[in-house]
Amino acid sequence: MSNGRIPEEIIEAVLKHHDIVDVVGRYVHLSKQGHYMKGLCPFHSEKTPSFTVTPEKQIYHCFGCGAGGGAIQFIMAMEGYSFAEAISQMAQEANLDIGIDPAADGRSQQNPDKTKLLEAYELTGKLYQYILKNTEQGKQAMQYLRSRGLNDKLIETFGIGYAPAPWDTLSQLLERRQFPLPLMEKGGLLSVRQDGQGYFDKFRDRIIFPIHDWKGRLIAFGGRAMGDAQPKYLNSPESMLFHKSRSLYNIHLARPQIRKKQQIVLFEGYMDVIKAWDTGVINGVATMGTALTEEHAEVIRKQADQVIVAYDGDSAGQNAAYKSIPILEKAGCLVKIAVLPNSQDPDEYITTNGSERFVRDVIEAAVPSIKYKLIHFRKNFKLQEDGDKLRYIQQALKVIADIPSPVEREHYVRELSTEFRLTFEAALQDLNEIRLQSEKNNKFGDNKDKAWNNVMNDGRPRERAPSLLKAYHNAERQLLAIMMFDRDTTKYVERQLGDQFNVDAHAALAAYLYAYFAQGYEPNASSFIAMLQEKELEGLASSIAMMGNSHGVNGQVIDDYIREIKKYPQQQLIELKREEMLKAASLGDLTLAGQIGNEIMSLEKQLKSS
Structure with a gap:
């Protein structure tokens, strides 16, 4: 079998040190379901999980988009690595010296511009931190941070720095270090002078908050003005590293706690995240002043089940929190809203009331999204007037009608009927009429543009239509599934059938299996798939491997398939x-x-x- 220039024993060694669940779990939130682990596919958008990891076989497969393979293929797909790059990275993580130069694989190399830009951001971050802590220029910025309640530990943890006022501090450094300045401008570190002759620093006289990707690589900056300069906050522009619509501030530091608690606290800005961290809320991230997008929501859902939205307490912040609910719930998140009094933001609340009250009275007291909706639009009605009161009750019932759980619906109907002295039966009758009308108006399905991934409106998954594979096609798949886990069967099939598979891809897999076992390897789906290095065959092999080999196999069954x-x-x-x-x-x-x-x-x- 061909696997580039990498010996099979190296592939085996790397796979031995990397469990598929741990590898995938860094990117996808997995839940145990019997012998499998399931989660939302990272390779396409979906609401109902169709991505399956099988620990026993060390493979993954998505029944939605068909992606599949072992740990190596997963890393290649997620990181855009070549086979050699993935092997090299995984070996390094496992402290294995395999003597392979990933650059030797000429088929695919990391974007050199991207690599150079990452180096430049790392250097720039260190420069700004040094200026803040060690220079006269940074003293005022340090005093400002102290006045905001940030101590040395927080400043160090979050890598906060200061970009000085001169126009060319960074540009001169980058030029001396021989970084290509046009690339630095393209990547958001520099700007072009108006006359087109030369460059100047993008950030000047601002507190600098480094923005990292989930792996901890510095990819952008957020700059806050200390005085009256506008804009108050300035983020790096979109670049090959930084995409505002899906980047979350502090995701790299928060991920361990997010995974542990299966909960994310979503803030609006840097200072809220940092001050909350100091209270012990270390699962906080922020959208950095940009509106929450569906891409943000997908990133969040792949990390955790539950989201607490802790936006500012003013009308703008609460409207943004209200708008976030359908976006997060569409992604499959369980949403709660933290309500801050007196139009305060989290930073102000912590400064005024302290850490303990913030955790107890804001984060832990966050209300379910339905309750928040009722609170939010209640202020639009004059409840002392009968007309407005009735309109509010009807609006509240429409919100409650959308709740999928009958128990939750009954709970909120009882609350509403008690508050407004209605009979429970009358309120419930109105609710049921609203639900009946809604069902008439709505088509079935929660993911209509992806019919294969639909769940009907009653919340119960429906079985997919049965397979319409022809008898010979099904027989070939079943036979390959057995062969993948049985050397003797493979040898028997090679003698009796050889290359007579009718589907070309099946014939190719069979040929690879003949060669795999001929070289003395033990049955191992993950290792076998790793040696294919053909994307289409990897997906097909993972799909077939998921079928297993525990379906009463005997000689007669094998012969029937061959026949x-x-x-x-x-x-x-x-x-x-x-x-x-x-x-x-x-x-x-x-x-x-x-x-x-x-x-x-x-x-x-x-x-x-x-």
Whole structure:
């Protein structure tokens, strides 16, 4: 088998040190379901999990988009690595010296511009931190941070720095270090002078908050003005590293606690995250002043089940929190909203009331999204007036009607009927009429643009339509599934069937299996898939491997599959002969038609006896 220039024993060693669940778990929130782990596929958008990891076989497969393979293929797909780069990275993580230069794999290399830009951001971050802590220029910025309640530990933890006022501090450093300045401008560190002659620093006289990706790589900056300069906050522009619509501030530091608690606290800005961290809320991230997007929500859902939205307490912040609910719930998140009094933001609340009250009275007291919706639009009605009161009750019932759980619906209907002295039965009747009308208006399905990933409106998953694979096609898949885990069966099939698989991809997999076992390897789906290095075959192999080999296999079953596979070419020949016979008869050549008819009878007799 060909695997580039990497020996199979190195692949085996790397896979031995990397459990598929741990590898995938860094990117995807997985939940145990029987012998499998399930989660939302990282390779396409979905609401209902169709991405499955099988620890026993060390493989993954998405039943939605067809992606599949082992740990190496997963890293390649997530990081854009070549095979050699993935092996090298995984070996490094496992402290294995495999003596391989990933650059030797000429098929794919990391973008050199991206690598250079990452180096530049790392250097720039260190420069700004040094200026803040060690220079006269940074003293005012340090005093400002102290006045905001940030101590040395927080400043160090979050890598906060200061960009000085001069126009060319950074540009001169980058030029001396021989970084290409046009690339630095493209990456958001520099700006072009108005006359087009030269460059100047993008950030000047601002507190600098480094922005990292989930792996901890510095990819952008947020700069806050200390005085009246506008804009108050300035983020790096979009670049090959930084995408505002899906980047979250502090995701790299928060991930361990997010995974532990299965909960994210979503803030609006840097200072809220940092001050909350000091209270012990270390699972906080921020959208950095940009509106929450569906891409943000997908990133969040892949990390945790529950989100607490802790936006500012003013009307703008609460409106943004309200708008975040459908976006997060569409992604499959369980949403709660933290309510801050007196229009305060989290930073102000912590400064005024202290850490303990913030955790107890804001974060832990966050209300479910339904309750928050009722609170939020309640202020639009004058409840002391009968007309507005009735309109509010009808609006509240419409919100409650959207709740999928009957128990939750009843809970909120009882609360509403008690508050406004309604009979529970009357309120429930109105609710049921609203739900009935809604069901008439709505089509079934929660993911209509992806029919394969739909869940009906009653919340119960429906079974997919049964497979319509032809008998020979199904027989080939079943046979390959057995072969993948049984050396003796593979050798037997090679003798009896060889390359006579009717589907080209199946024939290719069989040939790879013959070679794999001929080299003395033990049955191992993950190792076998790692040696394919063909994306289409990797997905097919993972799909077949998921079928397993525990379905009452014996010699008779194997022979039946082989017989079914061999029958298909004969069946095709018979069909072809029938067409020829009909054509001869339509042309009036009855003699030829009779001869072909005899051939068909002979072929059918052979088919029955085979």
